[in-house]
Amino acid sequence: MAKNLAIISREVFYFFTALIVLSIGLEIIWPNIILAYVNLNYIIVLWLISGLISLINK
Amino acid sequence: MIKPFWTKWSFLFKLRFIFGVILLIFLLLFLYLKIVPFGQISYSRDYSSAWRSSKGFISGFTPAERVDLETSEVPAIIGDPVYFSVFTPRTFDQAKMTIVYRDNLTIDLPIIEAGVLVDNIVWRYDLKPVDNKALDYLMLRWDKLEENGLLFLQKEKNYSSLADWEKDLAKGKIKDCSNVSTNCLAVYNYTPPYKYQIANYQPLLPLTIDQPLRGAHQFYLYLKDEPLHLDFSFIDQNLDLKPAPIKIILSSENGIIDTQIIDDPNLNPGSGQMEEKKVTIDKRNLSAGIYKVEVKITDDMIIKKISSSIGRLSFIHKIWPVSGQGNLKVYTDSNYLQVKALSPASLQTISFGGNKFSLTEAYRQFDFYSEDGGLIKEIKIAQDDLILENNGVFALSPNALINPSLMKVDRFFSVKMPVKYIVAEYQKPKEVNGFKVATVEFDLKNAYREKGKYNFMIAVPGLKADDKLNDNLEIYKINIEFEGRTLWQKIWQ
Numbered sequence: 001m002a003k004n005l006a007i008i009s010r011e012v013f014y015f016f017t018a019l020i021v022l023s024i025g026l027e028i029i030w031p032n033i034i035l036a037y038v039n040l041n042y043i044i045v046l047w048l049i050s051g052l053i054s055l056i057n058k
Numbered sequence: 059m060i061k062p063f064w065t066k067w068s069f070l071f072k073l074r075f076i077f078g079v080i081l082l083i084f085l086l087l088f089l090y091l092k093i094v095p096f097g098q099i100s101y102s103r104d105y106s107s108a109w110r111s112s113k114g115f116i117s118g119f120t121p122a123e124r125v126d127l128e129t130s131e132v133p134a135i136i137g138d139p140v141y142f143s144v145f146t147p148r149t150f151d152q153a154k155m156t157i158v159y160r161d162n163l164t165i166d167l168p169i170i171e172a173g174v175l176v177d178n179i180v181w182r183y184d185l186k187p188v189d190n191k192a193l194d195y196l197m198l199r200w201d202k203l204e205e206n207g208l209l210f211l212q213k214e215k216n217y218s219s220l221a222d223w224e225k226d227l228a229k230g231k232i233k234d235c236s237n238v239s240t241n242c243l244a245v246y247n248y249t250p251p252y253k254y255q256i257a258n259y260q261p262l263l264p265l266t267i268d269q270p271l272r273g274a275h276q277f278y279l280y281l282k283d284e285p286l287h288l289d290f291s292f293i294d295q296n297l298d299l300k301p302a303p304i305k306i307i308l309s310s311e312n313g314i315i316d317t318q319i320i321d322d323p324n325l326n327p328g329s330g331q332m333e334e335k336k337v338t339i340d341k342r343n344l345s346a347g348i349y350k351v352e353v354k355i356t357d358d359m360i361i362k363k364i365s366s367s368i369g370r371l372s373f374i375h376k377i378w379p380v381s382g383q384g385n386l387k388v389y390t391d392s393n394y395l396q397v398k399a400l401s402p403a404s405l406q407t408i409s410f411g412g413n414k415f416s417l418t419e420a421y422r423q424f425d426f427y428s429e430d431g432g433l434i435k436e437i438k439i440a441q442d443d444l445i446l447e448n449n450g451v452f453a454l455s456p457n458a459l460i461n462p463s464l465m466k467v468d469r470f471f472s473v474k475m476p477v478k479y480i481v482a483e484y485q486k487p488k489e490v491n492g493f494k495v496a497t498v499e500f501d502l503k504n505a506y507r508e509k510g511k512y513n514f515m516i517a518v519p520g521l522k523a524d525d526k527l528n529d530n531l532e533i534y535k536i537n538i539e540f541e542g543r544t545l546w547q548k549i550w551q
Contacts, residue, residue: 007070015077022081026088032145032510033092035113 006057013054016047092147095545101144102537105132116536117143119516124523126530134162134530135516137523142536143511150542153500153512157188158493158535167520167529168192169469174500175513179305179354180274183515184505187247187484188496192467194486208248211480223479227252234478241475246467246482253311254348254462256280262369267454272380272443273357278451280370280460282346287367288339290353293360299327305354306337310347334362348462350374370460372451379442388437391461392450394470395426395437404443411435417444425520434459469519493534502540 020043023034034040067075091099101115119125124137155172163170168191173183196211203210203220210220216233217223226232227243228251235242243250259282270293279286286308294302301324308316318337326333339351353361360380364371379386380400395410399420407416411428428435434456437446446452449468453459465471467480487496505512518531543551 004069008073011070011073011077015080018077018081019084022085026085030092030147032113033088033147036115036145036147037088037091037112039112 002057006054009050009054009057013047013050016043016050019043020047093545094148094540094542097150097542097544097547098540099146100537100539101146102535104535106534115145116538117145117511119533130530130532132532132534134532135518136521136530138519138521139515139517141513141515143513144538145511146507146540147510148542149507150502150540152541153502154539154541155498155500155514156535156537156539157496157498157516157533158490159496160493160532160534161189162528162530162532163518163521164527164529165191167469167518168471169517169519170496170531171517171519172498173515173517174502175506175515176504177354178506178508179303179356180276180352183517184500185515185517186498186500187482188498188516189487189494190246190467190482190484192471192473193246193480193482193484196473196480197486200480207483209480209482209484211482213478220481223481224251230255232479241465242478244465244467244471244475244477244480246480246484248481248483250464250481252464254280255346256282256370256460259346262457265364265366265369265371265455265458267364267366267371268362269379269386269442269454270363270381271361272378273359274352274354275361275377276350276352276374278370278372278374278460278462279349279351279366279368280347280462281344281349281368284344285367286339286341286344286349287365288351289363289365290337290339290361291363292335292337292355293362294322294333294335295358295360296326296329296331296333298356298358300324300356300358301327302356302359304335304337304359305352306339307350307352307354308339308341309350309352310344315344315349316341348460369458371458372453372460374451375449376445376447377452378445379439381442384439384441386439386442387454388439388446389453389456389459390435390437390446390448390450391433391459392448392470393428393430393435394448394450395428396423396445396447397426398423398445398447400443400445404441406440408440408444409436409438411437422524502542 023040023043027034103114103116119133119135119140119142124135124140126134126136157172170189171185172188173185176182176184200211200213201215205220208220210223214234223232232242261284290306292304301322303322304320306318307314316339318339320335320337377388397408397417399405399417402420405417405420407414410426411430413428415426417424449466449470451459451461465477467482487494502512521529
């Protein structure tokens with residue numbers, strides 16, 4: 001169970017990393033397309049939290 | 059079929075598969091929102107809600123000094139006009155704007171309009187009515203007909219349909235009206251099928267305007283059985299870094315007749331080195347009537363001289379004389395004048411319709427009203443570099459003054475005027491739970507779009523931020539429905 005939790009927290013962190021990279025990529029290609037709908041700061045906060053949880057569970 | 063695959067996959071693979079699908083959905087969703095394949099999308103902003111999860115599509119109002127964000131929970135417009143932009147991921151053909159507002163305006167501010175920017179050189183907005191209290195008042199008291207989206211008001215019922223009235227107007231004879239063009243008919247957001255004619259017209263001598271004028275201007279000309287020859291001489295001051303192209307459009311009521319464009323290679327940006335440019339328009343066999351000339355230039359350019367074969371030439375709504383010389387006389391047909399001094403050296407006492415008015419501050423707009431009952435009012439200026447604006451026309455000699463525009467139900471309109479008919483394309487705003495809700499439609503095909511944004515304006519003519527009155531327009535919500543070509547139409551057409 002603990003092993004699975006570690007895998008999940010790590011994968012969630014990877015997911016948010018990919019989401020941020022994708023969002024920034026889309027913003028570079030089409031400015032405002034993401035920022036008009038979503039504040040990337042919130043995603044970055046979630047990414048940081050998931051990174052910390054992943055480190056704790058390691 | 060799927061189950062055997064799913065059971066064979068490891069936990070890590072399943073997890074990555076699920077997150078991969080979420081990322082793919084995210085990508086496809088934003089591609090959908092970027093392309094808008096069905097051609098319709100709506101953006102809104104609720105100003106009463108403090109929570110914002112994103113940057114949004116509709117920007118805040120500018121300039122800041124015309125908006126009060128402190129007193130009320132929503133922005134209150136305290137000065138005219140205010141601007142906002144709307145980001146769209148692609149172009150659209152039409153926009154339907156719904157504004158929810160509460161109006162705390164005084165009785166002398168009867169008009170609210172909204173517009174979209176269509177020309178960024180002369181900053182022209184295509185304005186549409188939001189609220190017109192003069193029309194709202196008359197709709198309750200006069201005979202009212204609504205036909206094909208048009209509102210037809212008659213002081214006394216002489217016509218049973220708008221079509222009958224339009225037929226009579228085309229003939230130049232309306233029941234109970236001695237002179238159509240002067241005081242019998244008023245319009246709002248509507249151009250009737252009416253051709254302006256000067257009775258017993260006698261041509262005037264050719265006109266030379268050698269008073270330099272800064273920036274974009276437009277003027278009317280009236281001619282009959284005469285050739286039209288216009289020579290323009292421009293000075294590009296090269297004080298700013300932007301290119302200064304020249305665009306001159308000659309049009310009549312039937313549309314554009316000629317367009318002259320001179321591009322600017324911008325070889326000396328910001329150098330202050332003056333460049334002279336010339337443009338000529340020569341047209342023969344033009345039918346009798348009114349012609350409009352639009353001179354579209356930036357404020358870095360000066361119209362040094364206009365030589366016209368036609369003597370009747372009047373500037374529409376605005377004139378900006380700039381020579382540094384004094385003692386200029388300008389004539390207008392309006393009782394109202396807006397004046398802005400562009401330098402401290404231009405502060406002075408001006409004479410308008412025989413009354414004296416003081417310009418005490420540079421870059422501030424002053425409003426003056428003349429009590430002169432005459433048709434033509436003289437404006438005497440001791441020092442120029444003033445922007446003169448009103449709802450009428452300006453000319454540099456009284457004989458040159460012509461105004462083919464019909465009376466408008468604008469903020470200067472009074473129900474005491476001897477108007478007998480009003481035609482307007484206007485919908486009264488609805489009242490919902492103490493709020494007013496108005497819907498305005500715009501054609502975006504010719505709208506100006508920069509960096510993915512359309513620029514809009516909300517105008518309350520006459521509303522001033524610095525008049526110390528507690529009058530304002532509170533905006534609660536703006537919703538804009540955009541409509542354009544679908545993806546399939548874009549691909550196949």
